[in-house]
Amino acid sequence: MQLRRDDVLRGARDLLDADGLDGLTMRKLGAVLKVQAGGLYWHFSSKQALLEALAGDLVAGVAETPPAGPWDQRIATLAHRLRRALLGVRDGARLVAETFVTQPTTVLAGRTGMRILIDDAGLSPEQAAWTVIALSHYVIGHTIEEQAPRLDWADKLAKAEQRIGDDLIHDLGAAITADPDRRFEFGLGLVLDGIRRRVEAGQP
Amino acid sequence: MQLRRDDVLRGARDLLDADGLDGLTMRKLGAVLKVQAGGLYWHFSSKQALLEALAGDLVAGVAETPPAGPWDQRIATLAHRLRRALLGVRDGARLVAETFVTQPTTVLAGRTGMRILIDDAGLSPEQAAWTVIALSHYVIGHTIEEQAPRLDWADKLAKAEQRIGDDLIHDLGAAITADPDRRFEFGLGLVLDGIRRRVEAGQP
DNA sequence: ACCTGAACACCGTTCAAGT
């Protein structure tokens, strides 16, 4: 029963989900796939290459053209898809962040966003490019934090609140522990509003 | 000549700058400080704890209250300070991203931002908290990408451009390789515009 | 209090050799 490239990727994905990015080692992956660790290097030239392939696969679906509709809704769809993709596996955002632009699938997703901003929203190609980049930075930043191990946050926040003794810290803590879906929506809305300003300025 | 906690932190910072986050090992740090690796565990309970202390120090200055002025300018100052802090050491953004909210200094920086948004811009405490969180996600996302090793980006982008054969990919590539300062400014402006919408909606 | 020495249980990667 020989191993194919896709089997390795699937095994890596499962192991990532089980043990996290720091727990994903070539030796454990070998064990899962019933293969010596060294054998994996026939399929991938390095662990880094394997991780990049994994990251590429993760964001593969994002680039599909969203259904017709208002430009802001279509862009929101892309942003949601990217977040969903990153959330698809443990530490997905960290994984993708470290191999971001090098991935063809990421480039394609960026292009899809640009199309919408140019054709539907009327931005210049340059503006569109800068905008999709900024938006992706927000999505990735948010999702990294969302996926970060929350272990003892509550404790540390409570301590900070006590030490500083401030209502603002309490409100900040409440926001941090709030529903990530809603927090993402809020930040996305903020960025979209920023884009709207540009769009309106362009066609008054 | 005994080692103090601060000496360890300073050594770790230097080593981080020299070898990057993946190259920062307890054994190399021990060598730099003329100490056995195990000896470091008297000063820090784990490597993780050391990294967290390093991250905390890095963003320590961000929380200082910015000079008086329009609220958007003061918020921009905070965002620039955070980026500068992250750029202060190699892989600083990655380092901070993984230990983000647990750091008291980060909490303090968030509080400073909230003060401005509440007192100067007239947002509710809740809105202010959600806003500083979203903004910090953008800053961190941007800076992680900015600090990512660029090794063979140009090659891969050129290949993607060739393969897809699209002007949009060319424009996207140009944007990605553009001056990070200007790209950061653009994205920050986008988010600030989004906040302005909220502010105007709040006090029409 | 602060560190050494030495060990334990791991890593990624290479590469001759097997099938």
Place this chain on the structure above:
DNA sequence: ACCTGAACACCGTTCAAGT
């Protein structure tokens, strides 16, 4: 073509023992 076996040069962490 695909993998084994074994090695190389590393890791983080613990802990008795030294000073």
